[in-house]
Each structure stands twice: as C-alpha cells, then as structure tokens.
Ligand code: FES
C-alpha cells in the first residue's frame with residue numbers, strides 16, 4: 001500500500017469539505033474493497049477520509065412502506081435486522097450472503113453501492129426494489145444511479161447518506177456465487193410491487209448491474225418462472241473470464257431469474 | 268503519522284502510526300502479539316481474525332487507525348489467568364489443528380459464531396459460518412467437532428473441559 005494522509009471527519013459536512021479540497025481522496029467506509037485494492041496498488045489515493053467517526057450514518061428504520069438504511073450500516077446488521085427480515089426478507093438474505101461473516105462485520109451498504117462493482121450484490125437489490133439513494137446533496141433513483149461498471153451518478157464531493165427501499169409485495173435474490181470469492185458469477189434480484197415487476201442482474205454484464213426488461217415484460221403477465229421459459233439473454237457484452245464464458249453467464253441469467261421468481265412466489 | 272488509542276486485550280494502548288498500518292501489522296509488529304497470523308493478506312483465509320468491539324473482523328483488511336476508540340481482542344486475550352478459553356480447550360481436546368497456522372483465526376471466528384448463534388450449533392451451521400476461514404491441513408472435520416464442543420462448553424454453567 002502506498003502512503004496516504006488520513007482524515008477522520010466528525011460530520012458529513014466536514015467530509016464533503018475535505019473531499020472537495022482533494023478530489024483524488026477516497027472515502028473509507030468498511031474498507032472491504034478499498035483496502036484490498038490499495039494493497040494491490042490498484043488504487044493509490046493521496047488521502048483517505050474515514051467515515052467511521054461520523055455519527056448517525058448507520059442504522060435501520062422503517063418509515064411506513066419504506067425501509068431506510070444508513071450508508072455505514074454493516075452487511076451483518078442488515079442481514080440480522082428484525083425490521084429488514086420482516087419487511088424485505090429478500091434483502092436480509094442477500095446481506096447475509098455477502099462474502100463471509102468477518103467481511104460482513106465491516107463491509108457497508110453505502111460502500112458497496114458507491115463502488116458499484118459489476119459483481120456486487122447490493123446494486124441488484126437497489127435496482128430491482130426501485131430504491132432511492134440519498135446523498136448529502138440530493139435523492140437519486142436507482143435507475144439513474146448505476147451507470148456502468150464502477151460508475152455511478154455520484155458527483156465529486158457527493159456522499160451517500162442513506163438508501164430507502166420501498167417494500168415489495170414479493171421479492172427474492174438468487175445468486176450463483178463464485179466458489180472462491182463469493183462474488184456473484186450471476187445474481188438476479190426479482191421484485192414485484194403492485195403491477196410493477198423488476199429483474200435486476202448483477203455479475204453478468206461488463207456494464208455492471210442491469211434490468212432484464214424482456215424478462216420483466218414476460219413476468220408482468222404472470223409472475224411465475226414458467227413465464228420465463230424459452231426466453232434468453234444475448235451473450236453480447238457479458239463478462240467472459242476464467243470463471244465462465246459470456247455464453248455461460250447469459251445462460252445463468254435465465255436460470256437464476258427463474259430461481260429468484262420461484263423463491264419469491266414461495267413466500 | 269496518526270495517533271491511535273485502543274484497548275487491546277483489556278489494556279489501553281496509544282501509538283503513533285503510519286496511517287497505512289494494518290491492524291494485523293499493528294498487533295504483530297507494534298504490540299508483539301504474534302498469535303494473530305497473516306496467511307493470505309487478501310481477506311480470504313481468516314488466519315488474521317480478531318475481534319473489534321466484540322465482532323470478528325479480518326485484521327489484514329482493517330486499518331489500525333480506523334480502530335481508534337475501539338476495543339480489540341486477539342487470540343492472546345482469550346485465556347484467563349493461564350487457563351485456556353473453552354474454545355481453545357476444545358480445539359486441543361478434539362485435535363482441531365495440525366500445523367496450527369489457521370488456528371488463532373479459527374478460534375476467534377468460532378467464538379464470534381457462538382456469540383451470534385448460541386451454544387447449540389449443528390454441523391451445517393458451523394461449516395457455513397467458517398466460510399471465511401481456510402485450513403490447509405485438517406480437512407475441517409475436527410475443527411467442526413471442536414467448534415461444536417467449544418460452543419457447548421461456553422454455555423453459562425457448563426463445566427469446562429479444563430476444569431475436569
Ligand atoms: S491474512 Fe487476513 S484473511 Fe488471510
């Protein structure tokens with residue numbers, strides 16, 4: 001790891017001020033992605049701004065038909081939260097399956113969403129559930145937030161404060177994990193709210209998380225795995241690596257989508 | 268340099284460290300607590316697991332400066348007055364180790380599992396929960412047995428094996 005200066009702001013305002021002065025600085029949340037990246041020298045920020053001492057950034061609240069999760073809330077806390085388990089069990093299950101227990105004890109939802117790794121789990125949940133990402137400056141709909149691999153709508157000096165998830169009527173996440181890294185080879189989050197159906201796919205596309213609109217359309221008629229029968233996703237633009245070819249991943253999207261819908265209607 | 272103050276195994280320590288110092292480096296090199304091992308240094312193997320504010324974390328993927336104000340427990344902090352912790356005793360009793368390299372992390376993770384999931388753990392739960400701890404020697408079988416027995420022995424009122 002290269003040397004950096006380290007700052008521990010006490011408020012979001014201070015953090016925003018620091019990052020505005022140094023646009024190459026990195027915000028540190030749980031560090032479960034940033035630190036390994038820095039250790040491999042794939043990132044060498046001149047400054048690290050640690051969000052750990054900012055009060056009020058972690059916590060889970062139910063507000064009517066919405067669950068609001070603070071950006072610094074750890075995966076373990078989302079996974080075991082009574083509120084999340086009751087309101088959006090699919091989201092709790094997703095969080096409980098990220099990485100391993102020690103990683104879940106430090107990694108945060110805000111960090112995961114801000115990083116937008118093409119194989120991360122949370123972006124799929126945000127997109128499928130139609131979440132709103134609340135920053136220190138504005139509210140961003142998930143549809144506008146994720147803009148391609150490691151790219152988001154976040155502007156310089158913009159910090160995620162919390163994420164609001166509207167309650168679905170049915171939802172489930174099905175993940176085919178890479179057996180070594182536990183990242184999704186392909187993960188599909190299926191959600192239904194009223195007549196709206198959303199299928200968000202992570203791990204598959206080199207553009208990062210995306211909605212499988214043809215699948216959504218088919219499910220709008222009848223929310224059943226049968227509706228997806230015979231549908232396929234083009235292999236164009238899918239990630240191809242030692243873990244799986246583009247064709248394989250495209251095929252997995254269909255398989256995992258069916259599994260997600262099966263689980264969703266089973267609840 | 269950044270000043271960091273934390274409680275390690277019940278003792279308060281303050282140090283001036285280069286901010287890039289990992290918690291694993293800090294406990295091993297600054298505090299000379301070499302029971303915490305570094306296997307992969309890439310957050311996969313779990314040899315470096317310690318507890319920060321009561322929760323298991325990978326110390327190779329945590330900055331020491333991020334633990335300012337926290338309470339850290341390493342494997343050295345488990346035994347009380349020279350008597351092994353029930354989980355340590357269970358690893359000895361069930362031969363839950365061969366070379367021992369992964370053992371500190373296994374035990375710290377195991378204690379964390381008990382803290383979260385209670386004293387009656389089935390094999391499936393233990394195997395799932397040890398996801399982030401890799402052992403190159405044992406084939407896990409005896410580790411799983413040790414964790415199950417250690418979990419029972421940690422129950423309030425259980426007679427520890429050591430006391431028998
Ligand atoms: S040394 Fe930290 S996980 Fe392997």
Ligand code: FES
Nearest residue numbers: 365367402403404
């Ligand atoms: S006992 Fe040798 S690595 Fe586990």
